[in-house]
Structure formats: C-alpha cells, structure tokens
Amino acid sequence: MERNEVSYLESRKLVKRWNGPLPALANSLFIAIVFYATWWIFQDPRGIMRMYTPYVGYMVCRWLLILFIWVAYIFDFWPFKKAWLDRTHPLIKGSVLLAFSVAAMFLLIKVFFIDILGNYGIAYFNPERLTSMGITEFYAIEYAAEAIMMFAAIASWLSPSWVVACENAPWQDLPQPARGITIVTITFFLSMIVYFLTMHSHMAILFYPWQKFTAICPPYWEEFANTVSGNFHIAWIMCCTVVVWLYETIWERYPFNLIKTNWLRRTASFFGIIIIAVALAFFLYFCEELAWGPAIRGTRRLMAPDWRWLHVGEMAIFWLCPSLFLSFYCNNWPTKFSRPVNVILRTFLTAIAAVLVYIVYYKTSHLFLGTQKGFSHPQQFPMIPMIWLINLFLVNVWFMDGWPGWKAVPKTAEELDKVEAEIVASDVKWTPKFAYGLLAGIAGGVAVYFAIINFIPWFSKVYTIIK
C-alpha cells in the first residue's frame, strides 16, 4: 500500500524522541503550560478575554473541537499537502493549522450561524435580534451561544462517528476535498435534524410565551426525563461524543471490528456507539441518584433533574481526558495482552483515573481556573476546561506530531499494509471456549454493575469527598 492511499494520520508513525517516560512528562508539562496560559488569555473570568460567561467560551471550545476533527479526520488536512505536513516543523505546522481552524470557526459562527441563520432563518441564533426584541444583551448572547454550541455538540458526535464507525462509507474512495465536503455536509445535515429533535424545543421555551407554533412545547421528553430542559439530550449526546473516542482509542474499535461484512460492521458500530452511550448516560444518572438521592423536579442545581442530566455529560467528559492521554501519550498502555484484555484493563484504568480527575477538579478548580466553587452552579461548567484540554491534546498530536516528546516518521509499506488489515480484527475468533468465556463474563459484568451500585450509596453515606 502507498502512503497516499491512507490518511496523513494513518500514514505517519509517532516515534519517541527519548526513552522511558520522558516524552510523556515533557508533553504533559508543555500542555499544562499552554493550557493555563490560553485559559487565562481566553477563558478565565479573572483573565484577559473572559469568554467563560459560560456559554460563549463553551461555544468556542466546542466548535474548535469540531474544526480540529474536520481538518484532521474529515478533510485529511486538505488543502495542506502531505509533503508540507511531512517537512514542516511541528511548531509552525501546529500554528498554521490552528490559525486555519480558528478562522474557519469564526466564519462558521459569525457568518453562517449569526449572520445567515440568525438573520434569515431562526432569530435566536442572532444576539442582536434578541436584544432588539427586549432580551438583556448578556442573555441574548448567552442564548445564541447556547444554540450554536449545541449544534457543535451534536456534530462532535456525528462527524467522528462517520469516520470511526462508518469508515467514511460510502464516500471512502472519493478524493479530497470531495470526500470532506460530502461528509461534512451529510453530518451537518444529520446534526441539524438531531438539533431540531432535541434542542429546538429547549430554545423555544426560553422565550415568553412558549413558542408553540414553531416548536413542540412542552417537549415530548418531559415525562420520561422529568424535566422540560434539553439537558436530557445533552446527557446522551455527550456520552455519544465520549464513546466514539473511547471506541476509536482505548477500545481499538473492538468488538465491532470483529464483524467482517462491511455494511454490517459499520452499521453495528454506528448504532452500537449510541446504545453504549445511552446505557452510560442512564448509569451515570442513576449514580447521581444513588449518591445524592432522587432528583426533585423544580428544585435547583444538585437536586434538579435538568442539572443531573447535564452532569451526566460532564462526568462522561471526565472519562475522555484520561482515555485520550493514555492513548496519545502512553502508547495505549497496556498492549501486551490480548485485545479484549487490553481493552478491559484500559477501560478500568481510565474509569478510575476519571474519578480521580473529577475529585481533583471539583476540589481545586475554583482556586486556579476561576470557576465557581461547588458542584452545581449554572456557571460551573467543567466541560469547558476539559474540552479545552482535549483540544490541546488534539492540536499536539494531530497538528504537531506529538512535539516535543515525539516526532513523525513515515510508515513503511509493511506497516501501511497492517493499517488496511486492522479494519477487521483477526486476533479474536469465535470458538466454544470464547463463547463460554463470554457467558461467564456477562454474568461477571452484571455482578460488577450491582457491586458498583451497592458501593456508591454506602460510600456517599460514609464519606464526603467534595462538599
């Protein structure tokens, strides 16, 4: 196989510049410095631009995430040539690609959403229109930013899903930019449908009286979710965003990559991600109920169902950070066992790490990020710093080839052949012993689940880690 037959990310191999843990430590330090500097400049309420209002900052970091995915995964760095990507210093490359993404994000937000959609389609995308109709300017900006952000939240699940789960089908053989434009268009179109089904009603009841002629009010999920808030959808959509990347990184596309038939594998992957995400969302919501008691509709914050659903998405994001770190900077450790064992070990390790990150975040973030103290204030949005951090991971690994700890070298023909062969996993076969193991494992999984849900209420009663 030739290098130009696979994407740039698949065609390169990241090689450590130094032995041992030094590269991971160097990159962690580098990212920590950049994180804090950029957080202070752009987001921190005590800093320079103070975009953490919170929705403006949230919108920006979500759309940046999407743009990075589009540039690297969907457009395969088009219009930049592979030769340029190969020979350019990571710092210059990273700066150029980042500037390109920011410019594209600005065009999308300002021109498409605010100027076009907000002036000729739906008024709530344009803050000026809302202000002219009597909404306080601050809230007009927040409402518009929330709507624009939700589009990105949906797209940040669907866009990578089309690459990771659907393997770019049926346009995988199209050259760039035709493939990128096609997939962005289709995923944007799907995002729009999902947006109308999940968030339009939420936006419609922001205004008095409820906009019943233009949206379903009260929303159809009211009884099921115990709230009229669209945060119910944010919960499972955020879990979808997270599960896509778990599937791509620490799960190595297992187990759906055991399916040999292309259309079946792609369909199973796409819908499997959604099913796993919904299961995760229900589980995380249940964990909150076990720890804090049943939600009371109409209350605020910790006890409110709308916040509990939002927090499901937040908890999921806490899982994504250590998962990406493990995959990017620890060579997806451990790798010495069979694929299923590696997958379960990584899942366990990253879940534990997520809990630790969660605790550290809530115990300390108000001290150094300028966020609100406590769990559930409407302006406490852990998704923003977490996604900001994830964005930096992506810039570092996708745009800068893991500089300073790693460098990119072209894969050999043999390694490129392996990329092609990896689409269907060949190291796990269906045998009677596998089937027995599977059955025993399922029983074990059920036991693990019940052990967790028995542990949480006991633990939360005995210990208060975060006040």
Next chain:
Amino acid sequence: MTETKQTGLSRRDFVKGAATGVCAGTFATMGLYSYSPFAKNRLAKTTRAMKDFGVLKSVKITNISETSWFNNANLIGDIHAAGGLLVNQYDLNWPPFGNGKGTAQGSYESGIASIKDLIPQDLDKAWEIQEKLSLHPENAGGYACLIEVEELNGKTHKYLLDTGWSYKWTDAAFKREGIDKMLQNHEIEALFISHEHWDHFWGFPVTMKYDPTIPVFIQDGFYPEGLQYIKDSGHTGPLTSYKKAVNPFIPGMAVLKFDVPIINRVFGEISLAFNVKDKGLVLVSGCCHQGILKFADLAHTELNYENDRFYGIYGGLHISPFEDWDPKYDDLVISLGKWGFEKIGCNHCTGHLTAKKFIEAGYPVIRGTARFRSSSPDYLGNGDKISFGV
C-alpha cells in the same frame, strides 16, 4: 505438545471471551436496569427527622425594599463587561467598593479605603464619594424586610432579614418604614444576612448607623472580605455564623442553612422557617438561591410542623432575577402547585416573568401595589405587607 498448545489457546480464548463479556454485561445492565422502575425502587426512601421546633401564633412581614437594582441591562452589562457571572463581586467596582479604576479593576481593600473612616456615622458622605468612584451607583437599591413574630403567649419579636445595598436607598427605605427608629430603640432583636451578595449585605453600615450592637447572624460561607466589612462597618454586637443545616431560633422559628454556590463568587445562604399555629409552615427567604423546593424539601425532611402542610412563602425565589429564562424554571412553575402553598408572597429575584407564569398557572400569588419604584403589581412591592396566621 499440540495438546498443551491447544489447552493454552482454549484458555486464552476463554479469557478473551470473559473480558469481552464483562464489558458487554456491565454496559447491558447499565442500559437495561439503571433507568428502570426497579432502579427507582432501590433508592433510599427519605426518613423524616420531624424535629419539633415549637409553634408560634403569627408572622407579619413588611417589605422594606425588594428593588435591589433598577436597570437589568446596566447590572448585567457591568457583570458581562467584567467577565461574567463568576467574577468576584468585590472586583466589579460597584459601590461601596468602587476605586475609580473601572470595570473589574476593583477590590475590597481599595474600595473600602475611600470610605472606611466615614462608615457608619456619615453614610451620606461615604455614598457621595462612592458615586464618583464606582460603576452605575444610581442602579443600586437593595433588599431588606422586617419580620414581626408573635409567640403563642403573645410575646412579639422583630427581626431584620438583610440590609440592602445603596446607603442612600436603604437609609431612605428604613426611614419610610420606621426601621431607623426601631433600630435606635433596640426593638429589632437581630439582623439575619441571608447571603453575602451586594444587594442583601453591602448596605450593612445603614443598620450599624442606627444600632451597631445588634446581634448579626450569617453562615460559614462568607468570604474574608465580607467578614472584614462587618468589622469595618463598626459592628460591636455578637456575630453568629451558622454551620449546621437546621438551627432552631425561638419557639416556632428556625434558621436553615444551605451550602449553595452563587454567582459572583458567593457561597451559602440562610433562610427562615416559621411554624404557624393551625396553618402550617411559612418559608421566608432573601434570594433563595437553593431553590424554593429545595428549601421546602429540607424543611419537610427535618422539621415537624402544623398539619404537615406548607402554608406560605415570602421573599425572593431567585428564578429569573434578570428576566432571563431557562427551561428548568418552567420545571418549577409546573411543579410548585403540587406542594400546596396557600399564600405566595414573592418578589425581588423571583422575576416579573415568573410571577406572571405563577399567576397564569393559578397559584395563590399575593399581588402588590407597585409603589416606591417597584415596577409590577404582579408581586409584593416596596412598602407592601403580608401576614401569615393573623
């Protein structure tokens, strides 16, 4: 040899299957069980403590001021310009902590320095100085109410809940309702500060001007600046900081504390609960950042009250203080009716839109007279009164 290899392979296959199965089993159970009725049944049922805190005859409340500010756009514009709802309130450069340096360049120390020598004895001069140094001083109003409680034996008590913001506005409101004289005569037994926010607390020197010895009650979420302000305002009476959630005060009256994060770096709020003979429980709040239903839920869980019934509400319910909206507020509008309150005396940060929605939902909202710059008759305005059990 082949057999051994075969056994090893089989064992490896089993382990692969088992690892796959554990993940599949865990996620499948998560999906099938976690949001099912079986899961709901597992949740611990609330055990009510039913603490007896006495009964009283009646509660009368005079709204001294509910207009904490007069222009939403200016207030929220200042917050926005400073960086949003998370910016420390003492940095906003609002009076009385303005330092003349503009948006978000304020601090407690630099602000108080300009008026420290004048409070509480010369508040007119202090405010005059601050009008020159701070942002939108004309927008400052304040929240405060007088609570008159009658015990079953006929003994009466007067308390202040909160002490406004603008020295000028609060002093005028105190004089309008005769609070200045009551304080001077030590008729008012205590000042409760619901929380540290500008509009409930920064008018503190006005109360001190008339009675610096008054016992003051706060909660342990106050920041060092707030505690220093109490000292700098010349308070010489006892200061109590609540740490516990439920604190009986006099027979039939309890102070409930909530650890709740609040905008502009404020933490915690106290609210008051009264058990009115033959009527039920009355809940009185400053801003109720914890949410009125959370307030009611804690009272329901912890306290024993007449007829096991919620009777009344007074105060800010903090739903749409800036006339903003969120679908979660509709959750409250939809749910409040189920709690059975018979008298709803809301105002201040409840928001006009919320009051309008309450009225549309058929709730017993007590209307006001829209006097003294209160802008809507949909709820109790400045100078309006409400009584429970009278």
